[in-house]
Amino acid sequence: MSELKLKNLKNILRSYDRIILAFSGGADSAFLLKVSVETLGREKVTAVTGNSETYTSEEIGFARSFTAQYGINHIIINTSELQDDAFCSNPPERCYICKYHFYSEVDQLRKKENINHIVDGSNADDQHDFRPGFKAARGFGVKSPLMECGFTKEEIRSISKEMGLPSWDRPSNPCLASRIPYGNRITSEKLKIVAEAEHFIRGHGFNVVRVRHHGQMAKIEVSAEEINRLFSDNNNEKISTRLKELGFKWVSIDLQGYRQGSLNEALDLKTFKLKMKKN
Numbered sequence: 102m103s104e105l106k107l108k109n110l111k112n113i114l115r116s117y118d119r120i121i122l123a124f125s126g127g128a129d130s131a132f133l134l135k136v137s138v139e140t141l142g143r144e145k146v147t148a149v150t151g152n153s154e155t156y157t158s159e160e161i162g163f164a165r166s167f168t169a170q171y172g173i174n175h176i177i178i179n180t181s182e183l184q185d186d187a188f189c190s191n192p193p194e195r196c197y198i199c200k201y202h203f204y205s206e207v208d209q210l211r212k213k214e215n216i217n218h219i220v221d222g223s224n225a226d227d228q229h230d231f232r233p234g235f236k237a238a239r240g241f242g243v244k245s246p247l248m249e250c251g252f253t254k255e256e257i258r259s260i261s262k263e264m265g266l267p268s269w270d271r272p273s274n275p276c277l278a279s280r281i282p283y284g285n286r287i288t289s290e291k292l293k294i295v296a297e298a299e300h301f302i303r304g305h306g307f308n309v310v311r312v313r314h315h316g317q318m319a320k321i322e323v324s325a326e327e328i329n330r331l332f333s334d335n336n337n338e339k340i341s342t343r344l345k346e347l348g349f350k351w352v353s354i355d356l357q358g359y360r361q362g363s364l365n366e367a368l369d370l371k372t373f374k375l376k377m378k379k380n
Contacts, residue, residue, distance in 0.1 A: 103260060106250045111140045113246045121211050123203070123221040123243070124148035124175070126164035129254070130222030131268035132261045133247055137220075138173055148173050149210065151203045153180045154289050155276040157296050167268060178206045188278075189287045193233070195278060200234035204241040220244045225251045272309045273361070281314045282364050294347045301343045305336055309359050317350040325358030 114120070114137055122137060124130045137146045150164045161177070168175035180202050182188040188198045207219055221238060223245040238245075247257065261269035277292045291314050298312040298319060307330070311322040321340070323331065331337055331354060341352045355363070 103256050106252055106256070107136070107260070110136060110246055110250045110252070113249060114140045117141075117218045117220065117244065117246075119145045119216045119218075121147045121149055121207060121214075121216050121219045123207065123219065123238075124150050124164055124168070125222065126150065126160050126167060126268070126271075127222065127273060128261060128268045128271050129224050129247060129257055131167055131266060131271075132257050132264075133220065133222045134167075134173065135171065135264065135266060138171060143172060143174065146173065147210075147214070147216065148175045149207050150175065150177050151180045151206075152177050154183055154292050155199070155278045155287075157274070157277065157300075159300075160274060163268075163271070170267075176210070178203070178210075180206065183287070183289060191278070191281060191283055191285055191287050193283050195233070195283070195287075197233035197237045199276065199278070200237035201240070204237055204243065208241045218242070218244050220246055223248045224254055224257060226254050279362075279364065280312060283367065285314070285316065294349075298344050298347055298349075302340055305334075305339070306330070311359055311363075312344070313355075313364065319344050319349040319352045320355050321352065322355045322359040322363065328354065328356070328358055 110133075118141070120137060120141070122130065122134050124134055134146070134148055148164075148168050150161065152161055165175065165177075167173075180199075182199050182202050185198060185202065188195060188202075192198075204219070210216075211219055219241060221243050223235070223238075224247045227235075227248065258269050277295050278287050280295045281287055281291060295312050295314050299310045302310045302312070302321065302323070307323050307327055309322075309324050309327075313320040313322065321331070331340065344352045357363075
């Protein structure tokens with residue numbers, strides 16, 4: 102089945118001819134980028150990565166090293182969503198606002214270089230998640246060939262591993278603004294604190310980490326299987342001490358463990374999706 106999907110993917114890419122690929126450095130976009138270069142050739146593929154305070158230096162660093170490893174043309178676009186009060190006020194459509202800024206810049210580049218299409222690494226699993234950014238992408242005509250071919254995250258990781266891609270097991274790591282509950286203002290300081298807190302916890306061997314910024318309280322999410330490890334080797338004391346040094350007064354643990362989009366649980370998604378559709 103995966104071989105048929107891969108064949109279909111290459112056929113779709115050939116129909117695009119020249120592309121700009123929105124490259125986050127994650128497993129999905131890295132896989133699509135490598136297949137695109139193999140299918141179309143380096144001269145017809147440009148990878149573009151957005152850079153702002155909402156992303157960690159590690160993410161940008163990996164994107165740079167991946168494209169350098171395979172000799173791929175790579176452009177970094179500095180975005181300025183933190184200068185937009187509509188974004189910083191942190192409404193449920195925050196992701197739409199962010200992606201609109203990014204794709205506005207990418208589309209200008211596409212027109213300047215006379216490139217046919219913009220593509221992204223959205224996969225079939227993403228259709229079941231709450232992602233207002235999809236609307237922004239579609240507004241600029243962004244194509245999602247992995248989704249169109251039905252590739253799941255598991256399939257992408259499996260094929261990437263077979264291809265020897267260093268991205269195959271990279272954990273998902275959406276922008277740092279997703280750590281701040283809706284309605285709580287997004288600031289550069291909060292983003293920096295979250296980034297440093299997660300970096301510290303990952304340094305103690307935790308692969309998937311989210312530190313949700315609830316004002317003076319930090320809520321830690323790790324995989325359900327790793328929650329007990331937070332209390333081994335004095336990890337709880339080390340992590341609590343460090344996070345309080347960063348400015349939190351209280352440090353808590355989400356006993357359900359990490360799950361994608363946990364902050365969306367506070368939303369009436371049905372009502373909000375209808376609102377987004379009308380607008």
